[in-house]
Amino acid sequence: MFKAIENQDLIVVVDTMPMEMTGYADVVLPESTYLERHDYSRAGKNRVPQIAFRMPAVEAKYDSKPAWWMAKELGHRLGLEKYYPWKDLEEVLDWQFKQVGSSLEEMKKIGVKTFPSTEPIYLLPGEDYEFNTNTGKIELYSTDFAEKGYDAMPKFTRHDSPDPGFYHLVYGRAPMHTFGRTQNNPYLFDLYETNNVWINPRTAKLWGIENDSDLWLKNQDGVISEFSAKARLTERIRPDSIYMVHGFGHTNKHLSRAKGRGINDIPLITKIKIDPIMGGTGMRNNFVTFLLEEPSKEEIIASANYKAEKPKEKAASKKKSEKKSEATKGHKQESHKKEEAKS
């Protein structure tokens, strides 16, 4: 990937945060966050059809701008003014809202407007209906797949199994963070400042890993995680798998808090499976093993072609408020003791 990046003539990055990618950009166009800008309205054709207005809650900080502004300004400079015959997004939204019998003024007051459903959303009992398939029916056996030479009935294919000492790498989310872009927010950082490696206590025992042991991960292709994370022993994960919250292990130094915190799952995902029919990608088929000793910087960089000039930084352990700081402040984990007393 680094090679691909270095081969570009020009890289322009539009982002709300100084992410990894912005470090490679020739030009960075800082975008205001969703709370600081107007956006196109959300239209939902749900059970209750509705439109929702999105307006700034606070003024944009620094010289960040909304994406519509960047597009318009670029358009003007490229001599494409005629495609932007409006002053700002409010004008566009007002016109759009008027097409459905509302207005910017009204939407500013009510935020969300609902409309009556024009067509029934459920089938009535016994009602005739043709689905968009060859037979017009719900096809458990897909005649379309059969025609194109694929399995017409889903056939079970066994997933790969890890070698001894390796575990399925499972990643997901924490409710307080959104992808990789909120880790540097002071409040959210305070709540959940790093990810942990969830390990089943039985697996941990084999390795002599305890709660809060520092560890690095190495995948089936030898890629080592750039930073470490602490172990979290929990029954919420199977003994043959480990789990991590995605979005950590940032390397951009401008992410003053988040940089160097936790393990990034992305470099450890070197094997990607592609669904032969619809092209979907499966990335939870990678395996990792634990490194209990800190690997050398050179070893880490060589393992994955990480950017060498990014020095490895040890997460400074900042002790916070006495008791509420276990794994994450304000989020005490698994107080078995407390529970047992009660239930």
Place this chain on the structure above:
Amino acid sequence: MRYAMAMDTRKCVGCSDCVVACQTENNVPLGYCRDWIVEAVKGTYPDTVQMHFKSERCMHCENTPCVRTCPTGASHVIEGGIVKVTHDECIGCAACIEACPYEARYVHPDGYVDKCTFCDHRLEQGLNTACVDVCPTSCLIFGDLDDPKSDVSKILKEKDWYVLAPEAGTNPQLYFLK
């Protein structure tokens, strides 16, 4: 008037919105909190592993060991049974912290003890507490137990609930719905 809060452990998703809302509403410094989330897991894989979250804060107990141990009278009870700390009268001795069975209090970096106030400054204005207002799953229910028509009275009548550490005899007013 008897303020109380019910917390539906089956609905809470552990998002911690209530924690951040309280921090911003009450200027709780980063690194500290007046309310917090407890994640409780029972069982051993692969047997039924069960998990739930609890949003905890000061229980505004009816019988208050924290107030009794306070040597200066800074900890006191106001209208509605809300337990408060007068910051200027608090000498930061932390006797109340030792006395509280729920770890509900912390020493503010400015030297006094702080804790949940049931957002009494908001109640005065007819608003709900900050944590109740932001909860996306509406699993926090706040109100007056002396009013049989209040949401909290109704839900406690309808549903099974438990309190934490009943053996401490504090008669806590934060009820967890089963």
